[in-house]
Structure formats: structure tokens, C-alpha cells
Amino acid sequence: MNGRDSVVFDGAEYPVSVVFSAKRRTIGLTVKADGEIVLRVPKNASREEALSFAQSKAEWIVKHLERFAARPVPHQGYADGGTIPFFGETYVIRRAVGSCVSARFAGETGEEAEDAPVSGAECGPRVLLLTVPEDFSAEEAEGACRSAVMFLFRREGTRRLKPFAEKYAKLSGVAAPQIRVRHQKRKWGCCTPKNGIIINVNVLLGPVFVIEYLVAHEVCHLRFRNHQQEFWGEVERVMPEYREAERVLKEEGWKWV
Known part of the structure; x- marks a missing residue:
């Protein structure tokens, strides 16, 4: 059953959200930029096993929380001259x-x-x-x-992303998808059941090569609806420099949300 629990490190208690899923095969632990700790657990795993795993990662959790806390808060105001x-x-x-x-x-x-x-x-x-x-x-x-x-x-983002979608669809041998831009809380991009692509509006605040990579990534998902080796092979084939974009997305993406 989903719920909240906690892990303890150096006498301090840190709340953890526990989410069970039939789709998961392994226990996964995430520390979000806002400080939320999420433990994702296979449906057939026990709560005790999952919490034991989280507790074993307590030092890792605290290091990430401290790193996020040390980051400057991105300016999100709309004052004149900003x-x-x-x-x-x-x-x-x-x-x-x-x-x-x-x-x-x-x-x-x-x-x-x-x-x-x-x-x-x-x-x-x-x-x-x-x-x-x-x-x-x-x-x-x-x-x-x-x-x-x-x-x-x-x-404007939809207009500018369309050429990227057409470029990578041609390289990947799929039909050019309809592309939409909207706000998403948890994903930078995704594919729709009708082979369209949705890109998170927040990524448009980043560098162009990262934006282009997100489109290429989702276009490759139109061929491979997973993150297996064949998918990443296709990403590398159509965009050989994708790893640098992945790195920037992971290290700098918090600034855009």
C-alpha cells in the first residue's frame, strides 16, 4: 500500500513517500530538487524490504538533499528589467x-x-x-x-520544434509526428498513443542542443517504446553527441523547473 515512512541518519528523520507499482521490477530511490524523497517499489516486494533498502542509502539521500539545498533559487519573477x-x-x-x-x-x-x-x-x-x-x-x-x-x-516553441521533429523522423525512418508543448510535472517529454510527441515547456528555457536532443529522444521512442539497448543505439545513430545533452539535462535541468 502506498504511503509515507521515513529513514534516519545521524539522529535526524527524513520522510519518504513509498509508491508501489506493478510495472516496476526493482526498487528505485529518487531525491527530487524540492526535497521530496520517493521510494518506488515492485508490487510483489515487501514494505520492510523497500524501507531497508532506503535506510541503507540514508547517507546518499542526505548528501543529495544538502546539494539541492545549496543551490540558488532560480529567479522566476517577471519584473521590469529582469x-x-x-x-x-x-x-x-x-x-x-x-x-x-x-x-x-x-x-x-x-x-x-x-x-x-x-x-x-x-x-x-x-x-x-x-x-x-x-x-x-x-x-x-x-x-x-x-x-x-x-x-x-x-x-512559439511548437513552431520552432517542428523542424527538429521532421529532421529526426526522417533520420529514424518514421512519419513526422505532431508535436505539442505543454507543462509536465515529471517528464521532459513523452510520446502519445497516436504517435505524437509532447515536450515540456520548461525545457525550452535550456540550451538549443538540449532541446533538440529531447525531440530526437522522443522521435526514437516512436520506433522503440522502451529504454533498452536498441533504443539508445538508435539515439546515438541519429544524434552521436547526445550524451553531452543528457549530462546537461541531468546537471542543469533543475534550473528550468
Whole structure:
């Protein structure tokens, strides 16, 4: 039965969420960036066996908790003059009063620049223009800005990801999938039952080569719906440098969520 328990290290108690699953074959232990400790257990394993395993990893758990606690909290506000990353570029946030909430990419003159080249070396600072009604409270404005920015990122991200999906579908010998961008709590990407691909909007805050890798990864899943050797062989065939993207995703991905 799923539930909560704990492990003890140096006299301190650490809560653990225990999740049983018929799909698991081995006991798995995860320490999340927010401090949650999750123990995933095969359905036929005993709770005592699982907790004994977790207790044997208590020192490892504490080291990871300390490492996460030492990380700086990523800035997620939308104040004027702040910055936000998107598709390998850093955008300066400009806030203005408007009749409605909106978010768009713009040049310093306010002209639309959504179709500008990805490299901004010759274009000057890239700007994300946000408009919010004057009568919004600070809390309302912050929430509205976040919703508007995520909508913009999903829309623009879908457009920019499509060429990647087509490229790797051709390399892998599968039909080009429909690609969607949305927020996901636990996955960077996934395939749909109808051979579509969903990419987590948060990964669009990372480097372009990591974003491209996520698309390649999911396209390869259209051929191999597992993480067996043949799947990784296909990933390496279509994107030989994928290991560096995997490394960055594991080490830096916490900054984007």
C-alpha cells in the first residue's frame, strides 16, 4: 500500500513517500530538487524490504538533499528589467500598462520580432514585452504574466520544434509526428498513443542542443517504446553527441523547473 515512512541518519528523520507499482521490477530511490524523497517499489516486494533498502542509502539521500539545498533559487519573477531564457537566448523583460494581459517578443522599438534569427548578435538586446492592466494587484500581475509567458513559449516553441521533429523522423525512418508543448510535472517529454510527441515547456528555457536532443529522444521512442539497448543505439545513430545533452539535462535541468 502506498504511503509515507521515513529513514534516519545521524539522529535526524527524513520522510519518504513509498509508491508501489506493478510495472516496476526493482526498487528505485529518487531525491527530487524540492526535497521530496520517493521510494518506488515492485508490487510483489515487501514494505520492510523497500524501507531497508532506503535506510541503507540514508547517507546518499542526505548528501543529495544538502546539494539541492545549496543551490540558488532560480529567479522566476517577471519584473521590469529582469531576464528570462528561451531557446538558448536571454530576453530582457519590459513591463508596460495595457488594456489586457499579453506577452510577445519584440525589439527595443516594440516591433514584432517573432521570426527573427535565433542568433541575436547583430540585433541588440532581445526583449520580452509584457502588458498588464493598471488595476491589477502585484500578485495578480505576477500570475497573469506567468500565464501569458507560458502561452507564448508553448506557441512559439511548437513552431520552432517542428523542424527538429521532421529532421529526426526522417533520420529514424518514421512519419513526422505532431508535436505539442505543454507543462509536465515529471517528464521532459513523452510520446502519445497516436504517435505524437509532447515536450515540456520548461525545457525550452535550456540550451538549443538540449532541446533538440529531447525531440530526437522522443522521435526514437516512436520506433522503440522502451529504454533498452536498441533504443539508445538508435539515439546515438541519429544524434552521436547526445550524451553531452543528457549530462546537461541531468546537471542543469533543475534550473528550468
